[in-house]
Amino acid sequence: MGENYYYYDGLKTLTSNIEGKQIVYCGVLPMAKMATGDWVRLIVYPLIFDEEIKSRGGSATAKYVFLVPDWDSDEIDPLGKNPFYLRPKGRVYKYQLDPEGCHENRALHWSSIFQEDVTIATEGHAQIDMELISASSLLSEHSFVNILRAALTEPEPIIALSEEIFGEEDPTEGRSILAGPVCRQCKYSAGEMEYIKDWDRIQYSCARCGNVQEADITEQEYWVQSEILEAAALSVIAPTLKIMRDNADNVNRDSIVSRIVNINATDHGNGLDRLVVPFVDSERGGQSIKELMEFAREWDKPHAELA
Numbered sequence: 001m002g003e004n005y006y007y008y009d010g011l012k013t014l015t016s017n018i019e020g021k022q023i024v025y026c027g028v029l030p031m032a033k034m035a036t037g038d039w040v041r042l043i044v045y046p047l048i049f050d051e052e053i054k055s056r057g058g059s060a061t062a063k064y065v066f067l068v069p070d071w072d073s074d075e076i077d078p079l080g081k082n083p084f085y086l087r088p089k090g091r092v093y094k095y096q097l098d099p100e101g102c103h104e105n106r107a108l109h110w111s112s113i114f115q116e117d118v119t120i121a122t123e124g125h126a127q128i129d130m131e132l133i134s135a136s137s138l139l140s141e142h143s144f145v146n147i148l149r150a151a152l153t154e155p156e157p158i159i160a161l162s163e164e165i166f167g168e169e170d171p172t173e174g175r176s177i178l179a180g181p182v183c184r185q186c187k188y189s190a191g192e193m194e195y196i197k198d199w200d201r202i203q204y205s206c207a208r209c210g211n212v213q214e215a216d217i218t219e220q221e222y223w224v225q226s227e228i229l230e231a232a233a234l235s236v237i238a239p240t241l242k243i244m245r246d247n248a249d250n251v252n253r254d255s256i257v258s259r260i261v262n263i264n265a266t267d268h269g270n271g272l273d274r275l276v277v278p279f280v281d282s283e284r285g286g287q288s289i290k291e292l293m294e295f296a297r298e299w300d301k302p303h304a305e306l307a
């Protein structure tokens with residue numbers, strides 16, 4: 001059974017017990033400028049974790065994996081407070097413009113900046129083995145496609161799961177859509193799809209430009225609701241440890257993501273350990289990674305504030 005390890009004390013306990021290769025899932029990269037709290041979760045704790053296992057000199061090694069949510073989008077219409085009540089109306093991050101015009105798209109912009117920032121911030125530290133995985137690169141993976149297919153063709157059980165966690169609301173005016181193809185012509189995800197079950201193919205009519213496309217499920221691109229996209233990616237990444245933030249929202253997200261990962265899994269083993277890190281606010285911002293690593297060794301509560 002997976003266990004939760006809290007803050008620095010938990011990290012020390014965890015690193016004193018582990019052996020062998022660890023796949024540490026650090027989370028989804030923000031598609032915006034990172035705040036101090038993001039740095040703490042995405043870089044500060046992985047670096048401390050890495051320092052601890054290296055200083056123990058045991059057999060443990062770790063690779064740190066980050067998800068680039070290029071098939072997610074903020075161009076959606078929410079249909080209620082439950083984050084699974086929604087419809088897509090625009091483009092996924094992979095097809096949104098780079099806000100500063102220096103990269104091909106918004107997903108590439110923020111993931112490149114993240115990598116550059118990490119390189120600068122970790123100067124003088126031992127190299128860490130990290131990998132950024134784009135959700136769109138996982139379409140050749142069986143477990144990813146299984147979850148995607150469920151979201152595209154049978155959303156009801158997933159919506160029911162979400163209602164157990166986020167609550168059920170009065171019926172909204174529109175039916176929730178949890179995933180849908182990206183139009184090959186205009187790159188929007190706003191249209192009607194039909195699943196051709198016998199052939200595992202999707203036919204899609206774009207409501208924006210009128211394009212009609214039909215192809216195998218693994219030959220199209222998609223918009224996918226955030227937690228489902230993360231669950232599909234995690235089914236491939238198969239981490240041994242997940243770093244997560246300590247607040248009710250994240251605990252709910254974590255819980256639905258794990259349940260979706262297991263929706264199609266034959267073995268329902270849940271050996272995933274979690275390193276729970278505090279929620280950090282910083283009014284001023286601008287602390288160096290080194291400073292944050294020192295502070296992080298003192299934090300022992302769900303919420304930390306930096307002056």
Ligand SMILES: [Zn+2]
Pocket residue numbers: 098099100101102103104108109110
């Ligand atoms: Zn750019």
Ligand SMILES: [Zn+2]
Pocket residue numbers: 183184185186187188206207208209210211
């Ligand atoms: Zn179109």
